[in-house]
Amino acid sequence: MARRSDHSRDELYRLAIDAARDIVEADGFRALTARNVADVIGYSPGTLYNLFVNQDDMVMHVNGRTLDDLHDSLASVMPTGDVDADFALLLDTYLVFIKDNPGLWHMLFNYTLSEGHEIPEWYGRKVKGLLGIVESVLSPLFANNDGDKLSAESRVLWAGLHGITALSDTGKLSLVSGQSTREMAQMLVANYIAGIRARQSVRK
Amino acid sequence: MARRSDHSRDELYRLAIDAARDIVEADGFRALTARNVADVIGYSPGTLYNLFVNQDDMVMHVNGRTLDDLHDSLASVMPTGDVDADFALLLDTYLVFIKDNPGLWHMLFNYTLSEGHEIPEWYGRKVKGLLGIVESVLSPLFANNDGDKLSAESRVLWAGLHGITALSDTGKLSLVSGQSTREMAQMLVANYIAGIRARQSVRK
């Protein structure tokens, strides 16, 4: 059989992405197979290869959507200028997003492209968008002409936070002690921001 | 055929782990299949299931070995009491280890257990050993009776560093700007330690 007109190409794309997201949230990203997605949307596996070049590509598109959603979440935080309070809220918003989308968040950072495949350019753009939010919260710490420093510090703090959430998520931090992910993240933020301020006033 | 006496069980275990390590370094952890390992050591795939309960278990054992090697590397750093200098050296030693064992390090943090499988207890013990090294370097910052604080701060800083190395490794940080992984890690360490000191002297 061939050439059904049940859905346009765009509709099909959306169907596939939505099905993929459901599968990932329900059963983890190891269950995200072409046959599973095809079953859910009522098409054959081969059809998916009209939409995506391969599995890596499909995962990247799902991850891209997750980055968009995360951006929307974080963008709801309106900076007041109080860096500590603003960042605390940003952090909690992030942690809520993780709690609400554990499977998708896990795939976002734990699916690894097969050898030789590079992260697409549009993906980097989405990451930059996220970093922009972090920068907007951190910006009161820096002079207006210090944009380079601002973005560098933002990236480092963002990456540092990722380390805590990532290791907690995968259980690779031996979280035997009583401290929660949130507490650890708050410690990192507090010390890091205090460190920025301290090193600025010393002006070495 | 059966019951060759070419190797003892322990020898076989070592053969398998070594072969697995070679495969991972050569072709990435996606190439770490039972058949590939079996081919290298000259046994059949089934034999591997006498040594390991399944693929997850085998990967965990390879990762355990990597943690041991990393521990040995980092343990070569002898703390002088100068926290900044000691930690800088510790960091560089870590980065050298990553550079020398990119495939194994990548698998250590990017292989994810299949749904339902937990990280084994002995794995957590090895991680604790690593954290002990970090603590020994950071300890001059804290009073002798503040062991809890020391280990908490050590874990946070260690996790933060992991975020930077992990995101750099997978290209998920949009490293467009000029700063290298090393520079970012140094920023994190510098600010974090400065933050600890600053917040201690303020004693809020």
Add this chain to the structure above:
DNA sequence: TATTAAATTGAACGCTGTTCAATTAATGGC
């Protein structure tokens, strides 16, 4: 209406993890 072009399928290929009956060799007891 005839022709072209696009979409869809399902079978096929080679790979994967894993299991297990069958086979063989080392071991322990006599």
Add this chain to the structure above:
DNA sequence: GCCATTAATTGAACAGCGTTCAATTTAATA
């Protein structure tokens, strides 16, 4: 030295995977 037992090893088999592609069918075009 022989026999029964036990343990190790195999390879075939199963179900699943990503991916390709000839064949088919329909929509769009002329």
